[in-house]
Amino acid sequence: MGRIQSSVGLVTGVQIESTVDQLMALNAIPRDRLQSRITAMQSEQTALTELMTQVVALQLTSDRLGQASLYTSTNVASSDSKVLSARSTGSPRTGSYSFVPVRLAQSQQQASSLLASSDQKVSAGEVVIHTGGFLDNSIALDQLGGGQGVSRGSIRITDRSGAAQTIDLRFAQTANDVVEAINSNDQLNVVASLEGDHFVLKDVSGSTTGELSVSEVGGGRTASDLGLAGISTNSNSANGSSVIALSSTTALRGLRDGRGLEFPQTGTALKFDLQDGSSVNYESALTTDKASLGQLIDEINAAGAGKITAKIAADGKSLAIEDLTTGSGTFAISSPSGTLASQLGLDKASTGGVISGDQLIAGLSDTLLSSLGGGQGIGPLGQVTITDRSGSSATLDLSNAKTLNDVIGAINASSVGVKAQLNRTKTGIEIVDNTGSTANQLSIVNADATDSASKLKIEATIDGSRIDSGSLGKQFVHRNTQLKDWNQGSGLSLGSFELTDSAGVRSALNLNTLKPTTIGEVVDAINALSIGIEARFNEAGDGLLLVDTAGGEGTLSVADVGSGKAARQLGIAGSGTTKTIDDVSTQVLDGSRTIRIETTAETTVAELTEKFNALADSPLNASLLNVGSESGVRLLLNSNQAGGRGRVAIGGDIGLTFSETTKAQDALIAFGASDQGGGILISSSSNTFKGVVEDVELTIASTANSPVTVTISKNQEGISKQVNTFVEQYNKLRTKYEQVTAFDSASNSVGVLFGKSAALRVDIGYGRFLSGNHRGAGPINSLSQIGVRLNDQGKLEFDQTKFEAALEADPSAVQEFFSAENTGFSAKAKTLADSLAGVDTGALLNSSNSLQAKIEQNGKRIESMNVRLDKQRERLLKQFYAMEAAVAKLQQNQTALNQLQIIPPLGSSS
Numbered sequence: 001m002g003r004i005q006s007s008v009g010l011v012t013g014v015q016i017e018s019t020v021d022q023l024m025a026l027n028a029i030p031r032d033r034l035q036s037r038i039t040a041m042q043s044e045q046t047a048l049t050e051l052m053t054q055v056v057a058l059q060l061t062s063d064r065l066g067q068a069s070l071y072t073s074t075n076v077a078s079s080d081s082k083v084l085s086a087r088s089t090g091s092p093r094t095g096s097y098s099f100v101p102v103r104l105a106q107s108q109q110q111a112s113s114l115l116a117s118s119d120q121k122v123s124a125g126e127v128v129i130h131t132g133g134f135l136d137n138s139i140a141l142d143q144l145g146g147g148q149g150v151s152r153g154s155i156r157i158t159d160r161s162g163a164a165q166t167i168d169l170r171f172a173q174t175a176n177d178v179v180e181a182i183n184s185n186d187q188l189n190v191v192a193s194l195e196g197d198h199f200v201l202k203d204v205s206g207s208t209t210g211e212l213s214v215s216e217v218g219g220g221r222t223a224s225d226l227g228l229a230g231i232s233t234n235s236n237s238a239n240g241s242s243v244i245a246l247s248s249t250t251a252l253r254g255l256r257d258g259r260g261l262e263f264p265q266t267g268t269a270l271k272f273d274l275q276d277g278s279s280v281n282y283e284s285a286l287t288t289d290k291a292s293l294g295q296l297i298d299e300i301n302a303a304g305a306g307k308i309t310a311k312i313a314a315d316g317k318s319l320a321i322e323d324l325t326t327g328s329g330t331f332a333i334s335s336p337s338g339t340l341a342s343q344l345g346l347d348k349a350s351t352g353g354v355i356s357g358d359q360l361i362a363g364l365s366d367t368l369l370s371s372l373g374g375g376q377g378i379g380p381l382g383q384v385t386i387t388d389r390s391g392s393s394a395t396l397d398l399s400n401a402k403t404l405n406d407v408i409g410a411i412n413a414s415s416v417g418v419k420a421q422l423n424r425t426k427t428g429i430e431i432v433d434n435t436g437s438t439a440n441q442l443s444i445v446n447a448d449a450t451d452s453a454s455k456l457k458i459e460a461t462i463d464g465s466r467i468d469s470g471s472l473g474k475q476f477v478h479r480n481t482q483l484k485d486w487n488q489g490s491g492l493s494l495g496s497f498e499l500t501d502s503a504g505v506r507s508a509l510n511l512n513t514l515k516p517t518t519i520g521e522v523v524d525a526i527n528a529l530s531i532g533i534e535a536r537f538n539e540a541g542d543g544l545l546l547v548d549t550a551g552g553e554g555t556l557s558v559a560d561v562g563s564g565k566a567a568r569q570l571g572i573a574g575s576g577t578t579k580t581i582d583d584v585s586t587q588v589l590d591g592s593r594t595i596r597i598e599t600t601a602e603t604t605v606a607e608l609t610e611k612f613n614a615l616a617d618s619p620l621n622a623s624l625l626n627v628g629s630e631s632g633v634r635l636l637l638n639s640n641q642a643g644g645r646g647r648v649a650i651g652g653d654i655g656l657t658f659s660e661t662t663k664a665q666d667a668l669i670a671f672g673a674s675d676q677g678g679g680i681l682i683s684s685s686s687n688t689f690k691g692v693v694e695d696v697e698l699t700i701a702s703t704a705n706s707p708v709t710v711t712i713s714k715n716q717e718g719i720s721k722q723v724n725t726f727v728e729q730y731n732k733l734r735t736k737y738e739q740v741t742a743f744d745s746a747s748n749s750v751g752v753l754f755g756k757s758a759a760l761r762v763d764i765g766y767g768r769f770l771s772g773n774h775r776g777a778g779p780i781n782s783l784s785q786i787g788v789r790l791n792d793q794g795k796l797e798f799d800q801t802k803f804e805a806a807l808e809a810d811p812s813a814v815q816e817f818f819s820a821e822n823t824g825f826s827a828k829a830k831t832l833a834d835s836l837a838g839v840d841t842g843a844l845l846n847s848s849n850s851l852q853a854k855i856e857q858n859g860k861r862i863e864s865m866n867v868r869l870d871k872q873r874e875r876l877l878k879q880f881y882a883m884e885a886a887v888a889k890l891q892q893n894q895t896a897l898n899q900l901q902i903i904p905p906l907g908s909s910s
Contacts, residue, residue: 066826495564
């Protein structure tokens with residue numbers, strides 16, 4: 001059993017622990033002195049770190065002064081940001097730009113005919129959603145006059161009653177816009193229309209006293225550019241002059257209704273077999289998206305070397321190639337590689353040594369017959385016989401028709417009581433009987449072996465009064481279709497997808513690696529795979545078609561890889577279906593962009609709405625509009641894509657008709673517009689315009705009649721702010737330096753870095769650097785020249801007025817002073833900062849590291865001392881406790897002796 005030990009001696013009364021503590025305090029004096037030294041070094045190290053932080057922060061501000069982007073940065077400001085806002089997206093050039101926000105972008109909305117309720121059933125059939133192939137698009141005014149465009153201003157039209165109106169065409173973008181502007185003026189009895197390559201004006205005033213006339217306004221030339229100048233007639237109708245024709249500046253991408261031309265990647269694009277027996281081979285590196293018709297003509301003529309000459313034909317709508325040689329040979333043009341000759345219509349017999357090509361452009365709002373039938377054309381037309389419902393009949397000759405309007409015009413010029421026009425979806429035509437009779441059937445039949453009525457899809461004999469062709473298949477997906485415009489402008493995700501032919505052979509296509517820009521490049525990439533699948537364009541001209549050529553027992557299939565979406569967006573993801581191609585039954589995947597929804601006699605309007613919304617990558621969304629508890633509902637269809645690219649048309653045979661409640665239209669701004677002229681019109685599918693001014697993004701919030709000015713100026717304020725930031729940061733460094741190196745004579749106290757060499761290097765280094773000269777950085781060689789100087793307290797002062805004056809006088813000199821490589825202020829400031837706070841040679845960092853080493857060394861010594869002191873304390877305590885025990889024993893012995901003294905000796909009497 002151990003003894004109870006107390007901090008106070010029970011025998012001696014000595015304060016043991018207190019005494020030991022006092023003894024240990026004396027022994028610990030060397031350790032405590034060492035700890036005090038560590039604390040002082042840590043304070044010094046903290047001060048050094050604070051100085052380094054300030055030096056590094058100062059270096060960052062001086063680095064910014066050395067960056068060229070600081071001197072090229074600009075301010076972008078709008079005079080009315082509530083109407084049109086502007087922001088920089090890069091480094092725009094200085095300048096001032098005037099814009100008129102003409103029109104906001106709109107998403108298309110369509111509403112169905114009135115329905116009793118959402119439970120009403122539709123007819124069995126299909127809904128057809130057309131996303132392209134529209135036949136009513138009109139030409140942009142910029143393309144008129146052989147690409148010279150129209151000087152947009154105002155024209156004055158006077159009808160035959162004498163009423164005159166000024167028509168503002170400053171912001172007309174297309175030929176249709178001109179027509180709408182004229183026809184919307186209810187003070188003028190004139191109806192405008194488009195016919196072929198010219199405008200037509202018809203007076204409907206009923207008066208015969210005056211003349212129908214057109215004149216310029218304010219000395220402009222708008223009427224002249226529109227082919228309407230000089231009209232002054234007693235007739236009720238006036239035709240303008242032709243305003244559309246090919247020219248050397250015509251872009252190849254605009255030919256053939258926007259399909260452009262397809263050049264072979266290698267080999268001979270055109271071969272000319274000449275009358276003298278020789279031949280000329282033409283190879284080209286032109287691309288349809290960048291080249292002009294003039295470049296094509298020049299290249300052909302250069303290849304011909306005087307043997308052939310290519311030019312725009314006299315009709316202004318086609319090319320003509322003349323063989324300049326003589327001989328008994330036959331002049332012929334072919335395409336050994338590709339189909340360029342047939343695209344230009346040059347693969348035909350010559351007449352008098354000249355081959356005239358096919359028409360390459362249509363009218364102001366027209367379509368070439370060669371663009372129909374999915375881009376294959378509908379072939380040569382001949383005769384059709386039309387019988388109206390009154391029994392009147394006529395046989396029409398359509399053999400000279402080159403465009404769809406030629407066909408419509410020929411029908412409308414006939415003696416029968418019908419009218420030809422574009423159908424409701426604007427993808428085909430319809431023939432409407434207007435006799436009012438029901439005595440006979442409306443009949444359209446082929447009148448010769450050309451099967452023209454069949455080709456136009458109007459061959460029918462019906463009891464009704466309307467024959468609709470349905471879609472005539474105007475091609476809108478072709479080799480030159482840009483992937484950025486795919487899916488109504490949503491673009492194509494460049495992912496990977498895997499293809500498997502019917503023989504089980506697989507291959508993958510990585511569009512991320514290929515980075516194609518056109519759908520034609522995707523087709524070529526698929527066809528380059530070692531697999532039994534051929535990619536081509538479908539017969540409808542509205543998508544891709546994959547045809548299995550392996551002839552295996554398996555299934556043709558395509559699937560996206562990972563999170564890719566490309567195959568799905570191309571419409572080719574899934575498994576093949578059987579179709580007869582070239583009289584052979586095979587598997588195909590048809591990526592048609594025309595969407596079809598099947599219905600049954602039991603499909604309700606609510607269920608149809610769900611079918612619309614369940615479509616993958618749908619161009620629209622559907623909802624029901626309740627128009628009143630007793631009135632019923634309407635099915636609303638809203639485009640998912642803003643602007644004109646989001647246009648869709650709804651066809652089908654389920655008993656529903658749709659009318660457009662909001663037109664799909666692009667936003668429009670006019671650059672450089674004034675009261676007299678519309679300047680340059682620029683469109684965007686959204687209200688944001690990118691690239692109109694380089695590195696500037698414009699956004700319109702509302703329309704306006706007056707111009708909004710966007711000003712781009714040099715950001716001198718930004719440079720001044722950066723210099724001021726440098727000054728402020730240095731002064732923070734200086735304040736910190738003064739704190740850590742202070743000396744107070746009254747209290748005889750000093751800062752933790754007083755007299756330290758590393759701190760003194762900061763003072764001396766920056767003092768010399770900021771007050772000294774900097775040669776080799778242009779005409780400016782000191783801070784004082786640009787308004788920055790050290791005051792008598794060692795801090796910087798900034799004269800912003802003097803600086804900005806120097807910047808205005810010679811901005812390049814200021815930039816060179818700060819940013820010249822090696823010799824500029826920024827480069828030298830970095831060198832100085834590195835010498836003070838750099839990783840390898842920084843004086844402050846080296847001092848801090850040296851202190852750290854000493855702190856760690858002294859810390860180890862203290863640990864050793866603590867071990868030794870702990871042992872000393874234990875020994876002292878043991879000695880005191882042993883002393884206590886010895887004293888206690890002595891006391892016990894003394895007590896025993898005392899007891900022996902009081903006991904009598906043996907035998908003695910008490």
